[in-house]
Amino acid sequence: MASRGVLGIFILSALPILWLELRRGIPGLEEEENEKRQKFVRKQQQEAQGEKGDEDLVLDNASHTSSETPGREAARRRNLCEPLRTVPPPAAPQPQEEVPDLPEEPSATAEEVVTVALRCPSGSVLRRRFLKSCSAQVLLDWMVRVGYHTSLYGLSTSFPRKSLEVVGGWSLEDAGISTDTMLNVEEKEQSN
Structure with a gap:
């Protein structure tokens, strides 16, 4: 009877670990599935918007030949369209106050x-x-x-x-x- 209880506790304590391992899955397979889903969604969005312009085709071809992820590609596109911002002039340097010299640090073995x-x-x-x-x-x-x-x-x-x-x-x-x-x-x- 006691061995069944110990076995039950062991199985219950192993379930969260087993669940995490199953959830993690096979890394390469999950990445491929995500990539396929992203391509499918992109294709649907492109069809909904109509024909793409020449500029988008050039950007798509460049991104497919490079190792950019879709997130990086989208960030790069956002940055291309973003207007340049003016950089504020640097603040005037504040005058440095004279800091008095500190006394020499005594050794750790010195008294007082x-x-x-x-x-x-x-x-x-x-x-x-x-x-x-x-x-x-x-x-x-x-x-x-x-x-x-x-x-x-x-x-x-x-x-x-x-x-x-x-x-x-x-x-x-x-x-x-x-x-x-x-x-x-x-x-x-x-x-x-």
Whole structure:
């Protein structure tokens, strides 16, 4: 009795896999059938539209001799008929602000070192080591250096989520960064 139950479970668990394999079928055969259907539909559409112009015949002959798929051929035809669009002039280059130099990164074995990781809006995570006695302003300088300007972005802690306050003469330790820390780079809300 128990063996029938195990056999039943085995068969039921194999059915989805068997169904997928049967659904997939023979790859070459399915492609040939699709191609035949597409040719048949194209022929019916052409007959419904009447005679084709010389231009369409040239395009058809070219597409049959090349290895283009019908989808690519249709996309190419759409692009031929599409008018040229004017390209907007490039935006005026913005003046580059002077980014202060960052202090040299201490070795991983040095004392009083903390690793700070920035989780950027793009999803990337950047890591750098700093001395705990280093100015907290260095974090903002680093953020600007990697492309997130302080007028548009701010730093916040993950949990509990709060904005990181950087006051003039504070060190990283004074700002609350005394251990390895992950900070989020977040867009500031723009006021109108």
